[in-house]
Amino acid sequence: MSVCAGIIVTGTEVLSGRVRDRNGPWLAEQLAGLGIDLACTTIVGDRPDDIERALRCMASQDLDLVLTSGGLGPTADDLTAEIVARFQGCGMVLDKGLEERIQAIVEPLRERMPNLDPQALELGTRKQATIPEGATVLEPVGTAPGFVVPPVEERGAIVGKMVLERALPGHPTVVVLPGPPRELQPMWRAAVQAPAPALQAVIARASVFEQRTLRLFGIPESEIAQTLRDAQNQGVALERLEITTCLKRGEIEVVTRYPPDAAGVYEAFARVVRARHEDTLFSTDGTTVDEQVAALLRGSHPPDESRPPLTIAVAESCTGGELTARLTGPAGASEYVVAGAVVYSNEAKVSLAGVDRGLIERYGAVSEPVCRALAEGARTRLGGDVGVGITGIAGPGGGSERKPVGLVWLSVAGPDGAGLTRSVHLPGGRADVRDRATTVALHLIRRVLLGERDAGPGLGGVGTGRGGAGTREGLRNGRAEKSE
Amino acid sequence: MSVCAGIIVTGTEVLSGRVRDRNGPWLAEQLAGLGIDLACTTIVGDRPDDIERALRCMASQDLDLVLTSGGLGPTADDLTAEIVARFQGCGMVLDKGLEERIQAIVEPLRERMPNLDPQALELGTRKQATIPEGATVLEPVGTAPGFVVPPVEERGAIVGKMVLERALPGHPTVVVLPGPPRELQPMWRAAVQAPAPALQAVIARASVFEQRTLRLFGIPESEIAQTLRDAQNQGVALERLEITTCLKRGEIEVVTRYPPDAAGVYEAFARVVRARHEDTLFSTDGTTVDEQVAALLRGSHPPDESRPPLTIAVAESCTGGELTARLTGPAGASEYVVAGAVVYSNEAKVSLAGVDRGLIERYGAVSEPVCRALAEGARTRLGGDVGVGITGIAGPGGGSERKPVGLVWLSVAGPDGAGLTRSVHLPGGRADVRDRATTVALHLIRRVLLGERDAGPGLGGVGTGRGGAGTREGLRNGRAEKSE
Numbered sequence: 001m002s003v004c005a006g007i008i009v010t011g012t013e014v015l016s017g018r019v020r021d022r023n024g025p026w027l028a029e030q031l032a033g034l035g036i037d038l039a040c041t042t043i044v045g046d047r048p049d050d051i052e053r054a055l056r057c058m059a060s061q062d063l064d065l066v067l068t069s070g071g072l073g074p075t076a077d078d079l080t081a082e083i084v085a086r087f088q089g090c091g092m093v094l095d096k097g098l099e100e101r102i103q104a105i106v107e108p109l110r111e112r113m114p115n116l117d118p119q120a121l122e123l124g125t126r127k128q129a130t131i132p133e134g135a136t137v138l139e140p141v142g143t144a145p146g147f148v149v150p151p152v153e154e155r156g157a158i159v160g161k162m163v164l165e166r167a168l169p170g171h172p173t174v175v176v177l178p179g180p181p182r183e184l185q186p187m188w189r190a191a192v193q194a195p196a197p198a199l200q201a202v203i204a205r206a207s208v209f210e211q212r213t214l215r216l217f218g219i220p221e222s223e224i225a226q227t228l229r230d231a232q233n234q235g236v237a238l239e240r241l242e243i244t245t246c247l248k249r250g251e252i253e254v255v256t257r258y259p260p261d262a263a264g265v266y267e268a269f270a271r272v273v274r275a276r277h278e279d280t281l282f283s284t285d286g287t288t289v290d291e292q293v294a295a296l297l298r299g300s301h302p303p304d305e306s307r308p309p310l311t312i313a314v315a316e317s318c319t320g321g322e323l324t325a326r327l328t329g330p331a332g333a334s335e336y337v338v339a340g341a342v343v344y345s346n347e348a349k350v351s352l353a354g355v356d357r358g359l360i361e362r363y364g365a366v367s368e369p370v371c372r373a374l375a376e377g378a379r380t381r382l383g384g385d386v387g388v389g390i391t392g393i394a395g396p397g398g399g400s401e402r403k404p405v406g407l408v409w410l411s412v413a414g415p416d417g418a419g420l421t422r423s424v425h426l427p428g429g430r431a432d433v434r435d436r437a438t439t440v441a442l443h444l445i446r447r448v449l450l451g452e453r454d455a456g457p458g459l460g461g462v463g464t465g466r467g468g469a470g471t472r473e474g475l476r477n478g479r480a481e482k483s484e
Numbered sequence: 485m486s487v488c489a490g491i492i493v494t495g496t497e498v499l500s501g502r503v504r505d506r507n508g509p510w511l512a513e514q515l516a517g518l519g520i521d522l523a524c525t526t527i528v529g530d531r532p533d534d535i536e537r538a539l540r541c542m543a544s545q546d547l548d549l550v551l552t553s554g555g556l557g558p559t560a561d562d563l564t565a566e567i568v569a570r571f572q573g574c575g576m577v578l579d580k581g582l583e584e585r586i587q588a589i590v591e592p593l594r595e596r597m598p599n600l601d602p603q604a605l606e607l608g609t610r611k612q613a614t615i616p617e618g619a620t621v622l623e624p625v626g627t628a629p630g631f632v633v634p635p636v637e638e639r640g641a642i643v644g645k646m647v648l649e650r651a652l653p654g655h656p657t658v659v660v661l662p663g664p665p666r667e668l669q670p671m672w673r674a675a676v677q678a679p680a681p682a683l684q685a686v687i688a689r690a691s692v693f694e695q696r697t698l699r700l701f702g703i704p705e706s707e708i709a710q711t712l713r714d715a716q717n718q719g720v721a722l723e724r725l726e727i728t729t730c731l732k733r734g735e736i737e738v739v740t741r742y743p744p745d746a747a748g749v750y751e752a753f754a755r756v757v758r759a760r761h762e763d764t765l766f767s768t769d770g771t772t773v774d775e776q777v778a779a780l781l782r783g784s785h786p787p788d789e790s791r792p793p794l795t796i797a798v799a800e801s802c803t804g805g806e807l808t809a810r811l812t813g814p815a816g817a818s819e820y821v822v823a824g825a826v827v828y829s830n831e832a833k834v835s836l837a838g839v840d841r842g843l844i845e846r847y848g849a850v851s852e853p854v855c856r857a858l859a860e861g862a863r864t865r866l867g868g869d870v871g872v873g874i875t876g877i878a879g880p881g882g883g884s885e886r887k888p889v890g891l892v893w894l895s896v897a898g899p900d901g902a903g904l905t906r907s908v909h910l911p912g913g914r915a916d917v918r919d920r921a922t923t924v925a926l927h928l929i930r931r932v933l934l935g936e937r938d939a940g941p942g943l944g945g946v947g948t949g950r951g952g953a954g955t956r957e958g959l960r961n962g963r964a965e966k967s968e
Contacts, residue, residue, distance in 0.1 A: 013730035015522060017509030018739060024527070025501030038499060039534055041527040043508070046728075050523055057541035075709065117710075182912070225559065226601075244530075246497035255502060314826075320812030321805035324826045328804030331880050331914055333828075339836060340826030342798075342808045347867065348823035352836065383831065396815050428666070430815055 002037045003065070003206040006058040006172075010070035010080060011179060012045040022181045023069040030188060031067075032257070035208035039063055046071065048079050055087045059172060065202045066172045067188075070179030072144035074124025081147065084174050085132035089152040092130050098137055098145060099129035105143050135176075136196035141183040147176040148191060150198035173198040207259065209242075212266060214254040214273055215283035217443050221247050223277075224254060231272040240265045250439045251289070282446065289442045290326060296449035297336040297386070310415060312445070313384030314340040315353035315374040317365070318392040318408060322438045339382045343374065353377030353389070364403070366391050371409035372421055378413075385415040386448065390441055394433045408437040412448040419448045486521045487549070487690040490542040490656075494554035494564060495663060496529040506665045507553040514672060515551075516741070519692035523547060530555065532563050539571045539658075547656045549686045551672075554663030556628035558608025565631065568658050569616035573636040576614050582621055582629060583613035589627050619660075620680035625667040631660040632675060634682035657682040691743065693726075696750060698738040698757055699767035701927050705731050707761075708738060715756040724749045734923045735773070766930065773926045774810060780933035781820040781870070794899060796929070797868030798824040799837035799858040801849070802876040802892060806922045823866045827858065837861030837873070848887070850875050855893035856905055863897050870932065871897040874925055878917045892921040896932040903932045 007027050013019040024041040031038050039061055044050040051071070058066045071080030085092050102125045110121060128144055131137060138146035151171035175191055177184045191199060216224070224245045232238050240262040245254045254273070258266050274281060282289065298309045314324045324340030327333060341352040346365055349355040354377040359369045374389025392408025399405035404425065411421040422444060426436045491511050497503040508525040515522050523545055528534040535555070542550045555564030569576050586609045594605060612628055615621060622630035635655035659675055661668045675683060700708070708729045716722050724746040729738045738757070742750050758765060766773065782793045798808045808824030811817060825836040830849055833839040838861040843853045858873025876892030883889035888909065895905040906928060910920045 011730075012728045013732075013737075013739075015512060015525060016516060016728070016739070017512035018728075018737065019730050019732055020504070020509065025504065028499060028501035032500060039528070040538060041499060043525040043527075044523070053545055054524060057544070060541070061537055244496045244500070244502075246495075246503050248503055253497075253502065255497075255500070319809075320817070320821075321808030321824050321826070324805030325803075325809050328826065328828060329915070333804070334882075337804075337826075337828045339828055339832035340805050340824075341836065342805070342812065342821075342824030342826075344812060344818055344821045344823055352823060352825065352866070382836070398818075431813070 003035070003202055004037045004039050004061075004063050005031050005065040005067065005202075006039050006061065006063045007041040008051065008054045008058065008066060008068045009041065009043045010046060010051055010068065011043075014070075015043050015045045023177075023179070023184055026181065026185065027067055027069070027188065032209075032211065034192070034203055035206035036065065036202070046077060046079075048083055051080060051083050052087060055084070055174075059087075063172045064205075065199070066174045067177060068174065069177045069184055072128070072146065072176065072178045074121075074128050074143065076127070078127075080176055081130075081132060084147075084149055084176050085135075088132065088149050088171075088174060090133040090135075090149070093133045094126065094130050095137065096129075098131065099125060102128055102140060102143055102145070105140060132176075136194055136199075138175075138177075138187050138191050138194060141186050142178065142180060144178040144183065146178060146187045146191065147174075148194060148196035148199045149174045149176060150196075173202055175199060209257045210260060210263065210266070211255065211257050212270075213256075213283070213286035214270065214281060215286075215288070216252040216254070216277055216280045217250065217282055217289070217439075218280045219252065219277065221245060221252055224252055224273075227273055227276050230276065231269050234272060236268045236272060237262075237265050238269065241269060243269075250436050282443070289439070289446055290329065293327070293442055293445050293449065294330050294333070294336075296446065309336045310385040310449070311336050311338045311383070312386040312388065313338045313378040313382035314388045314390075315343050315349075315378040315382065316340065316388070316390040316441075317343050317349070317374070318394040319390050319434050319437050319441070320344065320394075322434055323388065323390060323441050326438055326442065338384045341378070341382060349374065352381070354381045366393055366403050366407060366409060368409055368411075368421060368423065371411045372413075375411035375413040375419065375421075376417075379417070386445065387413040388441060388445060389413075390437060392433070392437060394430045394437075396430055406433050408433065408440070410437065410441050410444050412441075412444045414448045414453070418453045420444050420452060420454050487519070487686055488521045488523050488545075488547050489515050489549040489551065489686075490523050490545065490547045491525040492535065492538045492542065492550060492552045493525065493527045494530060494535055494552065495527075498554075499527050499529045507661075507663070507668055510665065510669065511551055511553070511672065514676075516693075516695065518676070518687055519690035520549065520686070530561060530563075532567055535564060535567050536571060539568070543571075543656060548689075549683070550656045550658045551661060552658065553661045553668055556612070556630065556660065556662045558605075558612050558627065560611070562611075564660055565614075565616060568631070568633055568660050569619075572616065572633050572655075572658060574617040574619075574633070577617045578610065578614050579621065580613075582615065583609060586612055586624060586627055586629070589624060616660075620678055620683075622659075622661075622671050622675050622678060625670050626662065626664060628662040628667065630662060630671045630675065631658075632678060632680035632683045633658045633660060634680075657686055659683060693741045693743060694747065694750070695739065695741045696754075697740075697767070697770040698754065698765060699770075699772070700736040700738070700761055700764045701734065701766055701773070701923075702764045703736065703761065705729060705736055708736055711757055711760050714760065715753050718756060720752045720756060721746075721749050722753065725753060727753075734920050766927070773923070773930055774813065777811070777926055777929050777933065778814050778817070778820075780930065793820045794869040794933070795820050795822045795867070796870040796872065797822045797862040797866035798872045798874075799827050799833075799862040799866065800824065800872070800874040800925075801827050801833070801858070802878040803874050803918050803921050803925070804828065804878075806918055807872065807874060807925050810922055810926065822868045825862070825866060833858065833875075836865070838865045850877055850887050850891060850893060852893055852895075852905060852907065855895045856897075859895035859897040859903065859905075860901075863901070869899045870929065872925060872929060873897075874921060876917070876921060878914045878921075880914060890917050892917065892924070894921065894925050894928055896925075896928045898932045898937070902937045904928050904936060904938050 007024050009021050009024050014021045028038050042054045044054050071078045132149045135147040135149045242257040316323050321342045328337050343349040343353050346360050350357050353374050355373040363369045371389045371391050375387045379387030389411045393399050393405050395405035406426045409423045413419040426433045491508050493505050493508050498505045512522050526538045528538050555562045616633045619631040619633045726741040800807050805826045812821050827833040827837050830844050834841050837858050839857040847853050855873045855875050859871045863871030873895045877883050877889050879889035890910045893907045897903040910917045
């Protein structure tokens with residue numbers, strides 16, 4: 001029987017859509033790592049009634065564990081601890097030791113900000129040190145402590161150092177965590193280690209599943225649906241695997257969870273995917289294209305100690321800096337990213353990337369020759385071993401019949417000067433086109449670093465080359481794109 | 485009595501945290517615009533039981549309206565329509581006309597992808613055209629239709645062209661929408677206009693609230709809490725306003741909702757905020773700093789037709805392209821963004837931004853003189869009226885005691901060559917430092933465009949200037965940062 005949890009995220013600013021919830025997704029991944037099944041995540045505002053109702057809904061689903069985030073601050077309207085205590089049927093008590101520890105944290109703040117009202121500060125500290133009776137305290141990361149609150153039936157058992165095999169239905173263990181991700185994340189890690197028998201019992205009963213990720217680029221999601229049917233027809237026992245596929249930034253992610261004894265089934269499934277999608281499957285170990293490009297530039301994957309890291313430089317137009325920002329995202333990127341030039345104006349294309357003004361006049365800024373010149377300029381002018389050029393029409397204005405919004409040219413020149421040049425026609429609004437073009441560029445860089453080259457100059461247009469680097473993006477059916 | 489709704493987002497890839505939910509937040513804003521109160525958003529996987537349980541939980545809260553997203557695809561595991569029908573107590577019927585309309589949509593796909601199995605396609609179409617009895621069909625945007633499914637008690641009334649004043653408790657109207665945001669958004673807009681009496685009745689009963697947003701930069705959230713207390717003490721009837729404050733990318737957002745007859749109360753509250761935070765309140769009309777910078781560069785706000793748009797160029801190091809990407813985000817940015825240079829290496833600082841090599845050797849790449857030289861180089865070398873320079877240590881490596889991770893220098897030179905230079909010490913990881921520094925830069929640009937200038941060269945270091953442009957970032961209490 002699987003161990004099942006629910007997450008309650010509190011905060012009017014999250015519910016209203018103004019602030020993106022980062023805690024639900026993060027906790028979901030943590031639970032999956034512990035082999036705990038997640039039934040649902042519910043986002044509610046700061047109203048006590050709504051928080052209590054969410055707890056009751058979770059309880060009615062016979063969950064073993066509920067995690068809450070938010071509502072632990074020092075002010076009177078932060079009520080999560082009190083609501084959870086009432087729900088678990090226990091009172092609130094002041095923990096004197098905890099009060100002193102919070103005071104020690106708040107003290108420096110008080111010195112730096114003499115305007116703070118000392119009485120309000122004291123009341124806040126006392127409020128945060130008043131905890132559900134019988135709960136295990138999770139020490140503050142900011143000023144707010146968290147709690148593991150055992151289900152009411154278990155409390156006696158815990159005092160006697162015994163742990164029930166399973167909580168009674170309708171009485172989950174509740175872990176109360178603060179709202180700021182910077183506080184919640186270390187506190188959850190501490191909670192997993194904490195001497196909280198109710199939580200330890202839940203974790204101990206969970207069976208850890210394996211999770212593996214395949215990533216593909218350049219095919220519609222429906223192709224994967226067909227591959228699943230093929231695998232089934234070939235006798236792969238897919239019912240033993242929990243497979244989810246989704247389209248994310250133009251890439252297809254196939255995530256499979258399975259019990260350890262189904263490893264052979266997974267391998268058989270992965271073989272079918274590999275055979276059918278050899279040219280579009282780019283990751284079988286969960287690595288992202290960003291990580292792969294970084295490793296290829298460093299020479300660490302495949303390992304190649306015979307050479308120093310390759311450097312890279314970018315001359316991008318319509319993506320406006322997004323490719324360089326993504327390349328410089330990983331720590332240590334300064335070892336291989338030399339420079340990026342956002343050549344938004346024609347003047348900048350000429351002066352920064354050394355594009356021949358005549359090319360722009362003859363073919364227009366969004367054209368194959370200018371794109372190649374940008375890549376070459378990135379290599380020679382900006383001084384990377386690898387040079388990348390991007391020019392396109394992100395919209396909403398600037399499109400024409402011959403060069404519609406969404407048309408993007410991309411070119412990557414390798415250390416030998418040769419490389420790959422492609423054009424794609426990307427769907428969506430301005431932000432979509434910029435984001436998608438950045439992903440296509442990373443895949444093109446990856447392929448050049450793996451040694452692919454266009455057959456010869458002038459052959460790199462639409463439809464040449466295998467895989468199509470996202471050119472089939474336009475083909476969508478009702479399921480092709482899920483929310484991202 | 486307020487009209488209350490719930491949102492159910494379905495999708496294992498969303499629940500697991502692998503794909504970010506964009507539908508919940510978007511629908512939340514749409515409901516707010518209609519004056520409909522949102523009680524909660526629940527995310528569940530694709531398991532029918534979980535979806536049904538979520539519906540039951542919503543019903544137990546006596547909601548008037550439930551919106552669902554996802555699970556409307558052509559395959560057998562897309563079950564939302566069926567589950568909602570069962571929940572509302574109605575059967576499923578094939579809509580022949582709808583089947584033909586879906587066929588017409590699928591036909592071109594079939595031609596482009598001859599590999600598709602025609603029988604599977606036909607079954608899928610039939611499945612998607614099989615709808616809850618009595619539901620109003622929302623025409624497909626992709627291939628999937630949506631539905632407005634009236635509550636069971638209302639169905640008779642609707643047939644007779646009558647609409648109950650209020651649905652019976654526990655029987656909400658359910659609007660069933662597809663998962664891809666690109667399909668969901670137009671379909672929801674169509675639903676609001678659709679001849680679906682059950683939905684129209686809900687909308688008609690809602691009373692539209694006003695919503696106003698104030699934005700501040702450079703103070704901790706606790707200061708706003710104090711302002712609320714002050715306003716209350718001054719007799720402003722805050723209980724008539726629904727105020728939420730949150731810290732988002734280093735800025736404080738104060739969102740207030742109120743019934744139209746409380747407009748005077750809001751004005752009184754806004755006056756108190758203005759008086760107490762004159763130097764950090766930068767937006768009273770909801771505009772973001774990105775929008776303000778764009779408007780100032782265009783000369784459209786404040787209106788100044790006497791001059792052409794000002795242009796801007798950026799030489800950024802530790803932010804790796806993020807500032808240029810943010811400046812080029814809005815449509816039409818090509819009118820004023822000339823170029824950006826990501827001068828990650830010292831070599832690039834010299835060759836692209838014209839920084840004197842001696843300055844780097846003497847003061848180091850992360851220093852006030854090099855930062856000023858970057859801004860000046862952006863102006864003169866890259867050719868913007870306004871030049872921006874950023875250099876700092878994003879981490880995790882590269883910090884020292886004198887120059888720790890998080891130290892960032894920022895300089896903006898205005899059209900006259902003078903401007904503002906600041907250093908900040910930003911908390912958090914690499915991504916946080918990059919993101920926060922970008923926001924600080926936008927505020928510095930805004931202030932220069934509004935005419936602020938440092939008193940003289942060499943005076944622009946830490947602690948000078950008012951507001952501190954985020955320098956107080958380090959001061960955090962338990963509530964200061966909410967999830968974002």
